[in-house]
Amino acid sequence: MSTIVSESLFQQLVTGFQEQETAAEPAALTAIRQAAFARFQAVGFPTVKHEDWKYTNIHKLVSQPYVLNADVAIDNLDFSAGDIPALDAHRIVVVNGQYVLTFASLEAEAGLTVKSIEDAVEEPEFIAHFAQHADQTDSALVALNTALYTTGVYIHVAKNAVLSKPIQIIHVSTGVDEFFAQTRSLVVLAQNAEAEIIESFITLAGTAKNFQNKVVEVVLKENAKLQHYYLQVAEAASNYTFHTEVYQEKHSVYNNYNCNFPGASFVRHNINVRLDAENVESHLYGINLTADDQLVDIHTIVDHLKPHCESYEWYKNITQDSSTAVFNGKIYVREDAQKTNAFQQNNNMLISDKSAVYTKPQLEIFADDVKCSHGCTIGQFDNDALFYLRARGIGEHSARILLVHAFAFDVTSRFSNEIVRAYVEELASKGLDRN
Secondary structure, X not given: OOOOOOOOHHHHXXXXXXXXXXXXXXXXXXXXXXXHHHHHHHHOOOOOOOHHHOOOOOHHHHXXXXXXXXXXXXXXXXXHHHOOOOOOOEEEEEEOOEEOHHHOEOOOOOOEEEEEHHHOOOOHHHHHHOOOOHHHOOOHHHHHHHHHOOEOEEEEEOOOOEOOOOEEEEEEEOOOOOEEEEEEEEEEEOOOOEEEEEEEEEEOOOOOOEEEEEEEEEEEOOOOEEEEEEEEOOOOOEEEEEEEEEEEOOOOEEEEEEEEOOOOOEEEEEEEEEEOOOOOEEEEEEEEEEOOOOEEEEEEEEEEOOXXXXXXXXXXXXXXXXOEEEXXXXXXXXXXXXXXXXEEEEEEEEOOOOOEEEEEEEEEEOOOOOEEEEEEEEEEOOHHHHHHHHOOOOOXXXXXXXXXXXXXXXXXXXXXXXXXHHHHHHHHHHHHOOO
């Protein structure tokens, strides 16, 4: 990976790693951190010279200093912007990357364990899975997170446990100083466990520019099922790089619903799914409604390693103003993965002629008895359809919202949670109604 080394943030991170106190953590974890930081130092931050970052330039984000690991003032914080009307859920609040137990609302639930990641280091599932999946990639940002994460959330659902209601994690950005934060999470569902996790990202009023590097590792044991939502409703001050790594065992099901709306200036999300057993299912859905100068970049890898597995992937982008949307999806079907059924689709609607979309669906197939397809479409707003609706007495703005909802319906109809689906559709309406 090519690199431009920022003297500011890069040097801050080098100094921060040298000063990091690890005496209280297991020696094995310290060794993992050291190996990860060595990988990061060797390659540095990615640049547009790297093919996977061709349209996504982070130089401006990493070429300045930030406050690192600042204390968070939690008095009188209002995180109601993350509320989802009518949703009954367990609640976890993470402020500037810090898990705040004070705000947690975790009623007794048989089989559910939730801890801060630093308090989970002695848990058997933490020892077995931490940094064993995401760190197998060549991502410099994952390596950086592994080396210098400060806190995050550990979630374990025990064998045969089916959670009675979702877990909502509200990620809050706040503070008057520009800051850089790293959160690490590990989610493990044991055999036959079922859960739903909804992650919401918000920015409080008056928050300074911030850059956050987040990594989530998800492990699904045999016959486990997870519904996983990302709902980005942050403000322009916030900038995110995400990496979600999913490892699945046989008969497990993972559904990811990734939604980004006008707000956060920069969003880069890598979602990697490894289907490492027979009869595994993965479904990835996404709606990205962008505006202003926003950039949202979704990179996915679905890696079929074993036979008789199914993956389904469908992302839709709607771009406004001078915003940019990027989709890069890769499906690998390995030599042993016979009887694979894989589908990938990316559809794009450019509402503004100043906006841009870059899309690259890809298949690499090494097996001969498979059913695979992929494709993409890019088009502008359908003025004929708009005229048709207006001719029947529907106002122009209402007609535009109807057409966008119709465009997005194929994806939102797949949402398993009807309350979240209605919330997402309302956010789409608001995102088109900013002016």
